[in-house]
Amino acid sequence: MTNDRTTYRIDGFSCANCARTFEKNVQEIKGVEDAQVNFGASKITVQGAATVEDIEKAGAFEQLKVVNASGPAPESQSFLKKHRMVILSAILMFIGFALVIYYGGQNPMTTGFFLASVVTGGYRMFWTGLNNMTRLRFDMKTLMTVAIIGAALIGEWPEASVVVVLFAVSEALERYSMEKARTSIQSLMEIAPNTASLKTQDGIREVEVGDIQIGDTIVVKPGEKLPMDGVISYGHSSINQAAITGESLPVEVSGAEEVYAGTLNQNGYLEIEVTKNVEDTTIAKIIQLVEEAQEKRAPAQQFVDQFAKYYTPAIMVIAVMVAVVPPLLLGAEWMTYIYQGLAILVVGCPCALVISTPIAIVSAIGNAANRGVLIKGGVHLEKIGQSSLVAFDKTGTLTKGEPHVTDFEAASGRSRKEVLAIAAALESQSEHPIAQSVIKYAESEGIRYSDIDINRFKAVTGTGISGEIGQRFYEIRKPDGEPLSAQYQDDGKTAMIIIEDDQIIGHIAVMDELRESSRPAIEKLHNLGIQTTMLTGDNSNTARTIARTLGIDKIYAGLMPEDKLATIEDLKKEYTVAMVGDGINDAPALATANVGVAMGKGTDTALETADMALMGNSIHHLPFAIGLSRRTLNIIKANISFAIIIKVIALLLVIPGWLTLWIAILSDIGATLIVALNGLRLLRMKE
Known part of the structure; x- marks a missing residue:
């Protein structure tokens, strides 16, 4: 097996199911050993040999644009250009209905306009659906293709046209919702400048950040953002580190202090010795980890994926039974029940169900990242909200670590x-x-x-x-x-x-002076119904005094690092434990806890050690992260429940014969819209 792995950015995903189809198509390319799509980040990682042309060919059914992840993002198309065929399809459909009013439904000209609408708006879907059927892949586009072809065969051209247009609108809504959720992550990519003022023997010149080497000196003037990580070699200033830590208050920096790319130099002239290449800066690592986090699916998302895997074939079986069994066994009218079967195929599209979880996860992780809370995966986002006890290291966590x-x-x-x-x-x-x-x-x-x-x-x-x-x-x-x-x-x-x-x-x-944020954070955790404990190597008298000052419920004092590990193991027998530490001495305990939370301030150790990192080096964002997690889980559960209930209600309309293609597609597009908007609410959640 080769170790050649290349990551590409993708533009054009319309739905999560389409992303999976694309992933399977790439996996079948000759020379490709494996391919993994990250739908939330719009990326694909390919292991093996494949050209951009090969990958774009695999995504031709969605007209996907592919570029290497290390290069610039694909050029975004305008709304009109991106949706021009859907707009044309809708216009043809409305002309068709106007002709129905004027000529009647059986006029060849009317049928022609509806046919043109179906072909114009649905040709990509038909190509994908038919291709999937030949490979025995049953996804939403397969269902829609069968339903629309069936509607055309029984002469329901107006409804076939409406289904095509509304399904296209539903896909556009899904795409827009995911792009909106990704904006919070893409905004991180725009934080650090692409160029820097490099100090040389011949003076100062503007260069691309990719051309700067470790050890070079860059100049940052007041009001400019830092383009690279480094240490201050000359100057004094106030720096706003909100991009890294989520803290809006500036910090004073001077000689030999570490500073980070993407932060804002407010009022002083600085010369900075570069300590990291552009791809290794703290903000670059944060972006990378946030994007990777979306691949680590929460249990709720895994449930949806498994459910959808069996749900779609089941819908096809039910549709066939509804279309065939009543006419064969009960002598019912064939056309009526074939129509009902086609409506079941449409209502069975799992658009709302499939998007219910990823849009919430992406929104929550992006919101947290912009506030200085790095959550390294949907599974950790879910677990932190389930925590019933938070265990704190003392030095450098509850205290400033400056005795x-x-x-x-x-x-x-x-x-x-x-x-x-x-x-x-x-x-x-x-x-x-x-x-x-x-x-x-x-x-x-x-x-x-x-x-x-x-x-x-x-x-x-x-x-x-x-x-x-x-x-x-x-x-x-x-x-x-x-x-x-x-x-x-x-x-x-x-x-x-x-x-x-x-x-x-x-x-x-x-x-060691206590952090000002420690007591308010402990109080907020208690308000959330979470117990707190402190693990420290200090003696019990000192520990009790600090715990009493902060309001901590329980202490474990005089602990060696291995004792902290054993204590966490014991606590896990009774609680779901989140451990908060500095990410160095507490690494064993952090790894053992249900969720390990490292104190950050931009250190590599914090980024790599735990499941979460508090980049502001303060615990005051921890209650926000737990509240965000709980709200995310509630929204996911509400989305899944709503999507399933809508489907069940629509399917029950089959019994009295009230289900139509119109109702089916409107229920699907309505559910998709509500689920998407509900997930996007997480972008606006504040502390």
């Missing part, structure tokens, strides 16, 4: 400067945030520690650090119930003790 030293005490008889120097020297070997806070504190006190040599340094995750200085052994670790440390912990601080050869020579207390 600072609040207290430092040297033991009686020991020099404060000496002990602090020892602590800073040991912590300088560690990358932990607490270590950095101790170093900053020592430096603020003017303590010199760089000339102290550390031997046999060792760090144990969740426990502490140790090393040798000269002939003595030192540790900085969690306390074992010392009174001073206990007081620090009661105040919500993280306490540590400094040990020299088994003797305590100092105490350190560190506090």
Whole structure:
């Protein structure tokens, strides 16, 4: 099997069933090993050898336009050009009805106009339907083809024409609805500029972003959007990062800080050293993941797909039985029941049912992405709304992850400067945030520690650090119930003790500031009926103080990373668990939870680790995501129920003989319109 995989953008999909037909056609191309259509993103990924011409030929029944995904999107056609044949078909139909009024229904001229309307508006559908029948594929176009040909054979030309025109209108509505839903995702693609101001030895020149290399320096003036990810090499400014994080408030940035493509430089001149190629920028990854998310179908969507698979053949069997059984067994009139059978074929078109789920999923994922919530698939969108408990990591999730030293005490008889120097020297070997806070504190006190040599340094995750200085052994670790440390912990601080050869020579207390958004987010989760818990490596006193401040229901303290994993496994026995963490130390727990939610701020780890990422690095969007999920599930259920009920009601009209082709097609187009508009409501949902 070859690993050659190419993704193409598609323009022209009119319905989800047509997309599946196109997928099967591409799979049958010589040299193609597999092909997967992403209807929500209007893409197809082909594994194997196939040219654009081959792929367009496979989509000729829909007149699909195909381009490589790495290139520009297919040129969009105007409304009139795209629907010109449907418009012409409708005009011919109205002329036909005008002639019916003037000449009567049996006039050859009248029949001619209706025939012209049927051929003009339905030739593509007929070609597809007949081709499907030869391959024993029974989809909506197969049903419509049989119904319209049957109507023509029994002389119901006006109704055949109406069915063609209204079915074409229904397809246009479905296409418009999906394009409207995709707009929220396509808007992401337009965020970052296509060109950048590159700084060179010869001055500044405008270049395509694809020509910029890692290490190049680009210039961004006030009011311009950043075209690439990078770090600031010169300048200071306020940057609006709403495109990445969903936060409208600007952040102050200056030297060596990381910035992202698509964000807006508000008021300062910046020079930025590029750190990623254009295809690897954070916004590019977000777009890619959002588009891929639409391929990961929610269970509700899988149900619809399976249902439609058996539904269409069943409708054909029912239609044949209605057309044949009463005349054969009961002596009923053939023409009456053949007409009823044809009407069943029309009412059986699963347009509304098929579109009921994807339009809601695409709308919801697109809305979330524009608010800085990256949901990596319909299945995760569904699960987050089913969560009954949210478990939070503490550091960097509920807190800012920027601890600072609040207290430092040297033991009686020991020099404060000496002990602090020892602590800073040991912590300088560690990358932990607490270590950095101790170093900053020592430096603020003017303590010199760089000339102290550390031997046999060792760090144990969740426990502490140790090393040798000269002939003595030192540790900085969690306390074992010392009174001073206990007081620090009661105040919500993280306490540590400094040990020299088994003797305590100092105490350190560190506090990490709580995020302003944490308490309001916890309250909103409780209002949604969701329980909350905190998993932390801190001691129980500190954990209780923080939990009491935030209103968290339950705590699990003193946990090592493997303990967090075990705790999540236990919680899953009773709850549907969403775990929120920083995506690095909490990776095992995130992977084990029913839904893993990573804190983001544009980091690659957050994008790749969990099922969801909060790009604003704040949990205040989490209740919105859960509410969006629940509303999406309700809309999907309502859409599916409505689509099925409409079909059942229409089919029941067969019993008294009231079902006509007109009623059948109007019920289908009405259901499609209502389902589409209902799904599009998710685009407007706000917090």
